[in-house]
Amino acid sequence: MIAIAGSPRKGMYSDRIAERFSSLSGAELIYARSLKAGPCRACGYCKGEGRGRCVQKDDMAAVLDKIRSSDGLALISPVYWWQTTAQIKIVIDRLYALKAEDLKGKKLAVIMNGEAEESDAEYRILSEQFSQMADYLGMKFFFLGVGTPEGNEELFGNALLKAEEFADTVRQGIY
Ligand SMILES: Cc1cc2nc3c(=O)[nH]c(=O)nc-3n(C[C@H](O)[C@H](O)[C@H](O)COP(=O)(O)O)c2cc1C
Numbered sequence: 001m002i003a004i005a006g007s008p009r010k011g012m013y014s015d016r017i018a019e020r021f022s023s024l025s026g027a028e029l030i031y032a033r034s035l036k037a038g039p040c041r042a043c044g045y046c047k048g049e050g051r052g053r054c055v056q057k058d059d060m061a062a063v064l065d066k067i068r069s070s071d072g073l074a075l076i077s078p079v080y081w082w083q084t085t086a087q088i089k090i091v092i093d094r095l096y097a098l099k100a101e102d103l104k105g106k107k108l109a110v111i112m113n114g115e116a117e118e119s120d121a122e123y124r125i126l127s128e129q130f131s132q133m134a135d136y137l138g139m140k141f142f143f144l145g146v147g148t149p150e151g152n153e154e155l156f157g158n159a160l161l162k163a164e165e166f167a168d169t170v171r172q173g174i175y
Contacts, residue, residue, distance in 0.1 A: 003025070006076060007029050008085065025170050050097070053097065072139075074083070074111070082112030114145075114148070144163065146159035146163070
C-alpha cells in the first residue's frame with residue numbers, strides 16, 4: 001500500500017498519524033508537501049497519446065507507478081474547510097492519468113483529522129464523498145475521521161490508537 005500524508009506541517013498531527021498507520025499497515029509513506037507536483041491541467045494527454053502518462057514530467061510519475069504496483073492507496077489529511085488540503089487534492093486529481101484497472105479492486109483508505117470533534121458532520125460528509133469516489137473506481141473503502149484539537153494531547157493519543165486499529169482493519173482487508 002502507498003500512503004500519502006497531506007499536511008504542510010512537518011511532524012504535526014497528520015504526519016504522526018500517517019507514520020503510525022504506515023508502520024502498522026506496512027504502507028510506504030510519501031509526504032505530499034515534498035512532491036514536485038503540479039495540478040491536473042485536464043489536457044487529456046494521459047487519455048490519448050500519453051497512454052496513462054501525464055504531460056507534466058514531475059514527481060507524480062513515480063508516485064503513480066508505485067500505486068500501479070501496490071494493493072492500495074491511503075490518504076491522510078488534515079481537514080481544511082471541510083475538505084482535504086490542497087497538497088492531497090493535487091494527488092487525487094492526478095490519479096486521472098491511471099487506467100481503471102490500476103485502481104479497481106484495490107483498497108482506498110482515508111484518514112481525515114480536524115480540529116472539530118469526531119461527531120462533527122464534516123467527517124460524515126468527507127466519508128460519503130470519498131465513498132462515492134471509491135464506488136466509482138471499484139475500490140474497497142476504509143475511512144477514519146479523528147478530532148485533534150491543537151494542544152490536546154489526550155485526544156491526540158486517542159486518535160493515534162484509532163489509527164492503529166484502523167491500520168489493522170485495512171491490512172486485514174475487513175470492510
Ligand atoms: C486553512 C485551514 C482550514 C481548516 N479547516 C478546518 C475545518 O474545516 N475543520 C476542522 O475540523 N479543522 C480545520 N482546520 C484545523 C486542522 O484540520 C487541524 O488543526 C489539523 O489537526 C491540522 O493537521 P496537522 O497538525 O497535521 O497540520 C483548518 C486548518 C487550517 C490551517
